[in-house]
Amino acid sequence: MQILVTGGAGFIGSQLTERLLQRGDRVTVLDNFDPYYDPAIKRANLAQAVQCETFSLVQADIRDAERVDELFRRQSFDAVVHLAALAGVRLSIEQPQQFVDVNVSGTLVLLEAARRCGKPRFVLASTSSVYGLSQCLPFREDDPLLTPVSPYGATKIACEKLGHIYHSVHGLGVTSLRFFTAYGPRQRPDMAIHSFARAILAGEELTLYGDGSTWRDYTYIDDIVGGIVAAIDARLSYDVINLGNGNPVELRALVEMLEAVCGRQARVRHASEQPGDVPHTCADISHARDVLGYEPLTPASVGIPRFVEWLAGHVAATAVK
Numbered sequence: 001m002q003i004l005v006t007g008g009a010g011f012i013g014s015q016l017t018e019r020l021l022q023r024g025d026r027v028t029v030l031d032n033f034d035p036y037y038d039p040a041i042k043r044a045n046l047a048q049a050v051q052c053e054t055f056s057l058v059q060a061d062i063r064d065a066e067r068v069d070e071l072f073r074r075q076s077f078d079a080v081v082h083l084a085a086l087a088g089v090r091l092s093i094e095q096p097q098q099f100v101d102v103n104v105s106g107t108l109v110l111l112e113a114a115r116r117c118g119k120p121r122f123v124l125a126s127t128s129s130v131y132g133l134s135q136c137l138p139f140r141e142d143d144p145l146l147t148p149v150s151p152y153g154a155t156k157i158a159c160e161k162l163g164h165i166y167h168s169v170h171g172l173g174v175t176s177l178r179f180f181t182a183y184g185p186r187q188r189p190d191m192a193i194h195s196f197a198r199a200i201l202a203g204e205e206l207t208l209y210g211d212g213s214t215w216r217d218y219t220y221i222d223d224i225v226g227g228i229v230a231a232i233d234a235r236l237s238y239d240v241i242n243l244g245n246g247n248p249v250e251l252r253a254l255v256e257m258l259e260a261v262c263g264r265q266a267r268v269r270h271a272s273e274q275p276g277d278v279p280h281t282c283a284d285i286s287h288a289r290d291v292l293g294y295e296p297l298t299p300a301s302v303g304i305p306r307f308v309e310w311l312a313g314h315v316a317a318t319a320v321k
Contacts, residue, residue, distance in 0.1 A: 003232065004077045004120075006030045006062055006110065007084030011186045012125070012179075014045035016081065016225050017055070023229075026054040028075060030068075031084065032061040036091075037189055045186055062106035065113075072117035079232050081123045082110055085155075088190065089129060089276040092152035103155035104162070111166045121173040123231050124163050128180040128217065128244070128281045129153035138284040141178070141240045150276035160240065167238040175231045180244030180283045184221030184303060185310040193218065196255060197308050200262045201315065210273040212252030217244040217281045220298035220306075230292040244283025245296045257300065261308045 003020055007013045008029030020027050029046065033039040049055045060067040062084050085103045086092070092099045107124070114122055131139045132147035148154045163174035183193045199206040227243040249257070259266050288294035298306075 001078040001232075002026045002028075002076060004028050004030060004071075004075070004080045006080070006082045009033060009042035009046050010083065011045075011188055012182055012221065012224060012228075013081075013083045014042075014049065014186060015221055016083070016228055017046070017049050019225050019229060021049060021052045021055055024054075028056045028058060028071070028077075030058045030060060030062065030071065033059060034086070036086070036088070041189075062109055063102065065109045068109050068113045069116070072113040076118060077120040079121045079123065080110065080114055081125075081228060081232065082107065083125045085125065087152065087188070089150040089152050090274055092150050092155070093276050096151040099151050099155050103152075104158045107159045107162055111162060111172065114172055115166060115170045119170070119172050121232065121235060122163065122166075122175070123228060124159060124174060124176045126156045126160055126176045126178045126240070127153065128178055128242075128283065129278075130157050130160070130178060131278075131281070133278060137280065138246070138282040139242065140284045141242055141287055149278060152276075164238065173236060174238055175234070175236050176240045177228060177231055178240065178242045178283075179224060180217040180219045180242065180281055182219050182221055182224045184307055187221070187307070192251075193254070193258070193304070193307060194311070196266070197258050197262065197311050198315070200258055200264060200266050201308075201312060203264065203267070205267040205269050206255075207269050207271050208251065208255065209271050209277065210251070211270075212255070213250060214277070215248040215250040215280050215282075217246065217248045217283050218254070218300055218303070219243065219245045219283075219296060220303035223296040223298055227288060227292060227294050230294060234292055236291065239291060241288050241292065242283040242285055243288060243294065244281075244285055245299070246283055246285045247299060248280065248282045249300050254300075257304050258308070261305050
């Protein structure tokens with residue numbers, strides 16, 4: 001298949017790209033190398049992909065309708081996996097207009113291009129943040145999305161609704177995948193597992209917001225990528241699907257796990273809970289099992305050591321350079 005991956009130089013996108021190339025797909029990555037974190041990290045993420053003859057890279061912004069339209073006209077895509085977005089709950093509170101501009105307007109540009117150019121199946125990355133303060137646990141896809149607590153979550157709800165409109169009005173096949181706290185090698189440096197592990201390994205202080213009683217449904221990258229590939233292949237007409245692990249971990253337990261794996265005690269500084277953070281996330285993955293054959297294979301007890309091993313090697317390699 002000919003597949004477009006937007007945001008393909010990022011944490012999830014680069015590993016999805018490698019998985020697709022390995023199985024014989026032709027992959028085009030569209031990425032603007034946004035400086036939210038070091039673009040050099042993103043370029044390094046694509047080091048393996050660029051060696052493949054069936055890979056191509058287009059550096060452009062998803063809001064650039066002219067460039068996006070030209071790309072869709074030049075290529076005949078069978079599928080689009082739309083991962084490009086501004087992420088970060090707290091940053092979205094500081095920069096709400098920017099999040100609306102990139103996430104919502106950028107998604108609209110891509111949907112319009114897909115509508116005009118062959119109507120490839122469209123897999124849209126959403127997030128557990130759409131559930132906000134929902135008290136219905138575990139979170140189900142048919143829960144009402146009326147309690148987001150960050151502009152980021154609200155923008156992703158808007159993107160999902162746009163996808164539904166383009167399916168209903170224009171016949172575009174759209175699948176929205178709600179990711180639950182993906183982690184693993186190449187994870188963004190600002191994410192909790194990454195920043196905590198790096199601080200512990202370096203003997204530096206980490207900041208723990210709240211009393212540590214919040215919990216998240218941490219989902220290993222291999223499971224997330226497997227779910228995306230299954231969604232590409234499923235050829236669904238329209239659907240919304242949770243991709244999580246289904247076994248949430250309390251924040252203080254996460255720190256204890258990292259301490260055990262890193263072999264040293266964390267230096268913890270406590271701070272008040274931050275606006276936009278939710279107390280818990282937990283995915284009901286029964287629908288993903290039914291329609292995608294999705295089965296997460298990596299519990300935190302396995303995924304955390306894998307991540308720390310990668311991070312330690314990554315830090316060592318960076319120090320040598």
